[in-house]
Amino acid sequence: xxxxxxxxxxxxxxxxxxxxxxxxxxxxxxxxxxxxxxxxxxxxxxxxxxxxxxxxxxxxxxx
Amino acid sequence: xxxxxxxxxxxxxxxxxxxxxxxxxxxxxxxxxxxxxxxxxxxxxxxxxxxxxxxxxxxxxxxxxxxxxxxxxxxxxxxxxxxxxxxxxxxxxxxxxxxxxxxxxxxxxxxxxxxxxxxxxxxxxxxxxxxxxxxxxxxxxxxxxxxxxxxxxxxxxxxxxxxxxxxxxxxxxxxxxxxxxxxxxxxxxxxxxxxxxxxxxxxxxxxxxxxxxxxxxxxxxxxxxxxxxxxxxxxxxxxxxxxxxxxxxxxxxxxxxxxxxxxxxxxxxxxxxxxxxxxxxxxxxxxxxxxxxxxxxxxxxxxxxxxxxxxxxxxxxxxxxxxxxxxxxxxxxxxxxxxxxxxxxxxxxxxxxxxxxxxxxxxxxxxxxxxxxxxxxxxxxxxxxxxxxxxxxxxxxxxxxxxxxxxxxxxxxxxxxxxxxxxxxxxxxxxxxxxxxxxxxxxxxxxxxxxxxxxxxxxxxxxxxxxxxxxxxxxxxxxxxxxxxxxxxxxxx
Numbered sequence: 001x002x003x004x005x006x007x008x009x010x011x012x013x014x015x016x017x018x019x020x021x022x023x024x025x026x027x028x029x030x031x032x033x034x035x036x037x038x039x040x041x042x043x044x045x046x047x048x049x050x051x052x053x054x055x056x057x058x059x060x061x062x063x
Numbered sequence: 064x065x066x067x068x069x070x071x072x073x074x075x076x077x078x079x080x081x082x083x084x085x086x087x088x089x090x091x092x093x094x095x096x097x098x099x100x101x102x103x104x105x106x107x108x109x110x111x112x113x114x115x116x117x118x119x120x121x122x123x124x125x126x127x128x129x130x131x132x133x134x135x136x137x138x139x140x141x142x143x144x145x146x147x148x149x150x151x152x153x154x155x156x157x158x159x160x161x162x163x164x165x166x167x168x169x170x171x172x173x174x175x176x177x178x179x180x181x182x183x184x185x186x187x188x189x190x191x192x193x194x195x196x197x198x199x200x201x202x203x204x205x206x207x208x209x210x211x212x213x214x215x216x217x218x219x220x221x222x223x224x225x226x227x228x229x230x231x232x233x234x235x236x237x238x239x240x241x242x243x244x245x246x247x248x249x250x251x252x253x254x255x256x257x258x259x260x261x262x263x264x265x266x267x268x269x270x271x272x273x274x275x276x277x278x279x280x281x282x283x284x285x286x287x288x289x290x291x292x293x294x295x296x297x298x299x300x301x302x303x304x305x306x307x308x309x310x311x312x313x314x315x316x317x318x319x320x321x322x323x324x325x326x327x328x329x330x331x332x333x334x335x336x337x338x339x340x341x342x343x344x345x346x347x348x349x350x351x352x353x354x355x356x357x358x359x360x361x362x363x364x365x366x367x368x369x370x371x372x373x374x375x376x377x378x379x380x381x382x383x384x385x386x387x388x389x390x391x392x393x394x395x396x397x398x399x400x401x402x403x404x405x406x407x408x409x410x411x412x413x414x415x416x417x418x419x420x421x422x423x424x425x426x427x428x429x430x431x432x433x434x435x436x437x438x439x440x441x442x443x444x445x446x447x448x449x450x451x452x453x454x455x456x457x458x459x460x461x462x463x464x465x466x467x468x469x470x471x472x473x474x475x476x477x478x479x480x481x482x483x484x485x486x487x488x489x490x491x492x493x494x495x496x497x498x499x500x501x502x503x504x505x506x507x508x509x510x511x512x513x514x515x516x517x518x519x520x521x522x523x524x525x526x527x528x529x530x531x532x533x534x535x536x537x538x539x540x541x542x543x544x545x546x547x548x549x550x551x552x553x554x555x556x
Binding site: 004008033 | 117379
């Protein structure tokens with residue numbers, strides 16, 4: 001095995017490796033690999049503070 | 064490197080060491096450097112070009128593998144049926160199994176970009192026409208690409224013929240409309256396609272919308288009641304039932320008819336036992352499989368590369384928020400040749416023939432022919448400028464990869480075609496072009512990829528292709544014998 005062949009392989013692996021690295025973060029982010037990502041936290045988010053939430057829960061109790 | 068002889072000795076894996084002229088090595092570096100420059104330059108210009116670079120580098124890897132493994136279905140079946148040598152046909156079968164193994168992993172992880180095709184008898188007919196064509200041409204769709212990279216002029220003519228025939232065939236209308244069964248015509252009209260497609264004009268349009276689209280689309284996993292993404296579906300359904308068992312059965316047939324006698328004779332000469340037990344049969348079967356090591360290695364690497372290709376494309380689709388490269392091209396300001404659905408041909412894995420049709424379709428459109436009023440170009444694949452067509456980047460890089468491999472093993476040589484070979488190349492290429500459009504793919508897209516991903520239509524195309532190759536070989540033998548008899552008769556000894 002000589003260096004010319006391996007130099008070519010190195011360049012090809014370098015570029016395809018970069019492209020693979022480029023593709024992984026988005027897949028991780030949406031949970032397509034690793035099963036994690038934002039998917040676990042998706043739901044209705046509220047800016048209402050805890051006191052107000054308690055107030056609304058108490059309203060229901062009154063009924 | 065020897066300065067006196069200006070050659071370098073290169074030993075590729077599994078091959079003998081070869082003395083390679085320095086000039087070849089420089090050319091190989093030049094090709095790789097050009098692709099690197101294209102990748103870096105376009106990335107610096109616009110990040111979206113990364114998507115096209117994925118096709119480029121995986122195309123390059125496919126080319127390297129094809130040239131290394133001599134991955135040509137035409138040569139495989141010609142060797143088998145004409146001279147009884149099964150080595151390459153066995154290698155292709157092993158490669159299919161290995162590709163399927165990788166495919167099962169990708170499918171089980173839910174990252175596959177593969178879509179099964181409609182399954183019906185049309186695949187057998189298409190495969191048959193394709194099979195006859197590839198024997199006439201002396202190279203299949205993938206084989207012609209890597210042979211073009213080796214400097215083979217006949218292969219270039221085959222590619223041109225496949226490309227032109229497909230582009231014309233996909234849009235053929237006029238008198239051929241009279242050949243369309245009424246049921247196809249009515250069914251095609253009922254699909255509610257956009258007016259711009261003009262589905263009632265065009266044989267292929269009515270064949271697709273009126274017949275092919277009505278056929279069932281399934282996989283072995285789904286037939287057995289599993290989803291493709293489940294482990295059972297991907298590995299038991301698609302891989303084991305869909306690929307390993309049929310491939311093992313086909314290899315057994317090849318062993319019995321083409322390999323067994325040679326193995327028995329070899330055993331007898333080596334002073335083996337007189338009786339041939341089942342254990343000996345298994346040893347013979349295994350020896351036949353191991354004899355195709357180089358093609359099998361190429362198949363394994365092809366499989367891994369195709370799997371990674373799907374994975375990377377899927378990642379970039381998520382990153383850029385697109386489902387198809389057509390959206391990216393539009394965002395970059397290229398709106399010519401995008402289909403009415405906003406798509407272009409973007410399979411996300413290895414494919415050969417559609418991009419060949421597209422560049423001719425683009426040329427014809429530029430010359431004034433209306434090519435966007437048919438389903439193939441106008442509704443599904445588009446005809447973008449070849450310079451920014453992702454799949455065209457893949458095919459050009461594939462030729463480049465094959466050229467680099469050929470240069471580094473001193474197998475690159477410009478071969479000018481003779482008139483006779485050029486004629487057969489055109490006829491064979493035309494038949495392959497028609498077969499590809501009827502079967503929605505070639506020996507790669509309609510057979511190799513579909514079989515390995517558990518799509519039953521792949522085997523149907525394959526059986527048709529084997530039948531066509533057999534008839535093609537028999538015809539060629541008859542033709543050659545007839546020609547030689549005439550030449551001998553004309554000689555005055």
